[in-house]
Amino acid sequence: MRTIKSAVTGLMILALSVLFLSACGQRKTTIPEERLIRVGFSQVGSESDWRMANTASMTAALSEANGFELIFDNAKQRQENQLLAIRNFIQQDVDFIVLAPIAESGWDDVLQEAAAAGIPVIIVDRQIDVEDKNLYTSWVGSDFLQEGRTAVHWLEECLREQGREDEPLRILHIQGTDGATAQIMRSRALDEAVEVHPSWEIVAKLPGEYTEAKSYELVRDFLQRGEQIDVVYSENDNMSFGAIRALEEAGIPYGGEGGVMILSFDAVRDALRFCLEGKINLCVECNPLHGPRVASLIRQLDAGEQPAKETYVDETFFSSNTITEEMIEARDY
Ligand code: GYE
Numbered sequence: 001m002r003t004i005k006s007a008v009t010g011l012m013i014l015a016l017s018v019l020f021l022s023a024c025g026q027r028k029t030t031i032p033e034e035r036l037i038r039v040g041f042s043q044v045g046s047e048s049d050w051r052m053a054n055t056a057s058m059t060a061a062l063s064e065a066n067g068f069e070l071i072f073d074n075a076k077q078r079q080e081n082q083l084l085a086i087r088n089f090i091q092q093d094v095d096f097i098v099l100a101p102i103a104e105s106g107w108d109d110v111l112q113e114a115a116a117a118g119i120p121v122i123i124v125d126r127q128i129d130v131e132d133k134n135l136y137t138s139w140v141g142s143d144f145l146q147e148g149r150t151a152v153h154w155l156e157e158c159l160r161e162q163g164r165e166d167e168p169l170r171i172l173h174i175q176g177t178d179g180a181t182a183q184i185m186r187s188r189a190l191d192e193a194v195e196v197h198p199s200w201e202i203v204a205k206l207p208g209e210y211t212e213a214k215s216y217e218l219v220r221d222f223l224q225r226g227e228q229i230d231v232v233y234s235e236n237d238n239m240s241f242g243a244i245r246a247l248e249e250a251g252i253p254y255g256g257e258g259g260v261m262i263l264s265f266d267a268v269r270d271a272l273r274f275c276l277e278g279k280i281n282l283c284v285e286c287n288p289l290h291g292p293r294v295a296s297l298i299r300q301l302d303a304g305e306q307p308a309k310e311t312y313v314d315e316t317f318f319s320s321n322t323i324t325e326e327m328i329e330a331r332d333y
Contacts, residue, residue: 037067037096038093038094040086040098042073042098043100044077047238048237048268050238053333055074057292058124062098079102079103099123099124099128101127104129108130112135123136124141124290126141137297137307138297138310139310142313143312146315147186148186148188154263154319158281171190171200171203171232172203172227172229177209180210182265187235190202190233203227210235211242214239231262234263236264236266237264237270240280241271255281276328282317282319283319285317290313
């Protein structure tokens with residue numbers, strides 16, 4: 001009787017510890033050195049230059065030469081594709097799942113499934129909003145609210161220098177994918193600024209989905225209605241390219257000293273070039289080179305270490321007054 005009882009207790013303890021470990025998404029063993037670490041990476045899509053640079057960085061860092069077998073899935077900007085990809089990774093019993101989430105919500109169920117399978121999940125770029133923070137081990141990405149505040153602060157300074165701080169300012173706000181952290185936070189920074197500047201007005205919020213094509217169409221239609229604007233606040237460079245095309249077609253001066261001011265996010269090479277040419281007034285940097293950071297997180301987890309729950313990368317900004325050819329040359333993306 002005693003032995004049955006202790007065996008039952010033992011089993012319960014074992015079951016509980018397995019549950020606990022899987023609830024935290026911890027791996028149970030370290031992967032032997034001679035074996036490649038199998039990683040499933042669910043990428044948002046290929047909507048922007050930033051995204052392409054991010055994919056390139058991830059695939060280069062998670063290469064076979066570096067000890068990884070990467071299973072890459074491009075979700076083409078659809079969350080249902082990401083859910084499917086993660087379920088496939090679980091089915092294939094990968095060692096780690098890396099998720100670049102399209103939006104913040106909607107991950108609880110699928111990440112519970114990953115935890116139940118004992119597969120640790122790393123989040124990269126945008127964040128997720130889950131009830132149980134143990135459903136992911138670590139996140140690495142940008143401080144998108146800070147990026148937005150950098151843009152707004154630059155605009156305030158610029159208007160002050162021009163003596164225009166109290167003049168009416170009509171802002172066209174082109175937004176990224178609805179519900180993505182990069183959208184939520186960059187939008188929040190602008191909304192906060194409009195609250196404290198009575199002369200600032202957001203004349204329209206256009207859902208540009210982070211693509212040049214969508215932004216071009218929306219801005220073209222908007223301008224065809226005869227709307228007047230002073231500033232374009234565009235939540236990524238590709239949407240800025242689309243807006244610029246529409247402004248050019250409409251014969252509206254932009255950039256430089258007296259045109260519609262263009263404020264852009266990401267600071268990819270082509271945008272920096274536009275900045276140097278005076279076509280974009282401000283490029284706020286968003287660093288996509290997360291590959292080595294994610295590889296290092298995986299290595300730490302595999303070694304049984306607990307990396308930081310959240311890691312923010314350092315970022316800067318470039319304005320058309322201060323940018324140089326050398327800065328563009330030094331750009332990796
Ligand atoms: O700004 C945009 C991309 O989430 C930071 O997504 C990323 C954003 C980036 O499509 O270009």
